Amino acid sequence: MASIDTDWDVIVVGSGLGGLTAATRMAKTGLRVLVLEQHVFAGGYAHHFLRKVRGTRIVYDFDVALHQTGNLAPGRGIHRMLTDLGVLERIGLNRFDIAYRTRGPAHDHQIPADADAYEALLSDCYPEHASSLRDLFATLRKIDGGGADGLSADAMASMGLTLQQLIEAHVQDERITSILSTLWGYVGLVPSQLSAFSYAMMWCSYHFGGCFYVKGGGQALSDAFVSVIEENRGKVLLNTEVTGILTEGGHIVGVETKKRGSFRAPAVVSNAAAPLTFEHLLDRPELAEVDRKTSEALPLACSIHQAYVGIRGNAAKLGLRDRGAFYSNSYDLDAEWAALERGDYRSQGWMMGNHDLADPGHAPEGRSILHATVMADGRLWSDLDEDDYRERKGDLEAYLVDRLAEAIPDVRDRVEICETGTPHTMNRYSLNPLGSIYGYSFSPTSHSVHRPQPRTSVPGLYLAGAWTFPGAGFTGTMISGHHTAGLVFEDMEGRSAGGADS
DSSP, rough: OOOOOOOEEEEEEBBBHHHHHHHHHHHTTTTEEEEEEEESSSSSSSSSEEEEEETTSSSEEEEEEOOOEOOOSSSHHHHHHHTTTOOOGGGEEEEEEEEEEEEEETTEEESSSSSHOOOHHHHHHOOHHHHHHHHHHHHHHHHOOOOOSSSSSSHHHHHTTTTHHHHHTTTTOOHHHHHGGGGGGGGTTTTTTTTTHHHHHHHHHHHOOEEETTTTHHHHHHHHHHHHHHHOOOOSSOOOOEEEEEEEEEEEEEEEEEESSSOOOSSSEOOOOOHHHHIIIIISGGGGGHHHHHHHHOOOOOOEEEEEEESSSHHHHHHOOOEEEOOOSOOOHHHHHHHHHHGGGGOOOEEEEEEGSSSOOOOOOTTEEEOOOEEEOOGTTTTTOOHHHHHHHHHHHHHHHHHHTTTTTTHHHEEEEEEOOHHHHHHHHHHHOGGSSBBBBTTTSGGGGGSSSOOSSTTTTEEOSSTSSSSSHHHHHHHHHHHHHHHHHHHHHHSSSOOOOO
């Protein structure tokens, strides 16, 4: 095992996008940063995994989580941030005119990425609501627009509302509510429970900030961050699990790892789950009692069921012509949530897509990469014995492939690889409690400002990523890391953080 320096300015625990963004900003500003990652790939949910077709040299490269991301149009916050960090120049982007397809009992629309075109589509299809839709879209523009302190009055007003309340203040039509809420799975709560602010910020990132996919996928984005870190005297160590965050006299002094011993630093940024950080990693949990109480009071977000499928043939020509499509059998989304809580995925909506349309040429020649997804309650997978788990996972996989068969009838005859992830899978690779994919839930009382603060009550310990401000998702975690790095600068150097406006 190669030797490595044991003393650093800052140590980052975990290489999700929050940790990588924080590390990149700090490294670019001259701090010596060490990132420690338990997995064999950097990126957290922004990474890929490879699967070889048995008896061949054919290898499928699956993107774990990225379907699309926003706010990368010139002039938008993430575009400015990644430009300033030197990351944007290292990646390529595919931009889409169609954001996604939404299909329900009485609608089937290809949703434009452009907000004006989206409003026009809905107004043309539902002319009796055209005036109300105009008012709603005007409100969304104001939420997106910002104010002198960074948030507009409309954005501030949305913080205590549910998404359903925000929409129904303008439009009372369950079909339109369902259409506008199509992306609720990207934040993990149905409209009656979901923070209007959180959903609106995500929605605006696509429909005002541009709908994109990073060429080469989430792994290409993560690798770009790693390259900048390591070009600026930093280091990203993989297969290095942190087992403890160390303190002396109540202050952070470094970390302990499973295989490489200890590393010293006066500051540690934890990109691990906040409950894991406060309850298991910190050597003296009582030091973070205030933070831990905040964490314990917040509900966990849902998890996910996802099938990653590689098939022979061109999926678009075979019938799956959607990069991302969302299906719902009912406009009663509360009933769908009840189905999620009892594990009845057959009564839930689902999402499926053709990855080749996001990243042409990424699949092996003459083949296609598909995905099918249903949201999940991680509690239902947490205490299964091996036989029960295998049986439930098999049933789930069959169901998800059946969804793909609705677009490609002979898909089962074409499958070469099918890898299905469950909440148990998400927990195993992310160490997130119950396989939560968004940290805490995005309710009106647990989003953004309600989460544990990035500057914890333990001097020298910080959080970055989905479990702190502002929250989950590719955009949210990158903003989080950038913000946290600024706090580290303030505390270490006694000056205001510079850099890009995120």
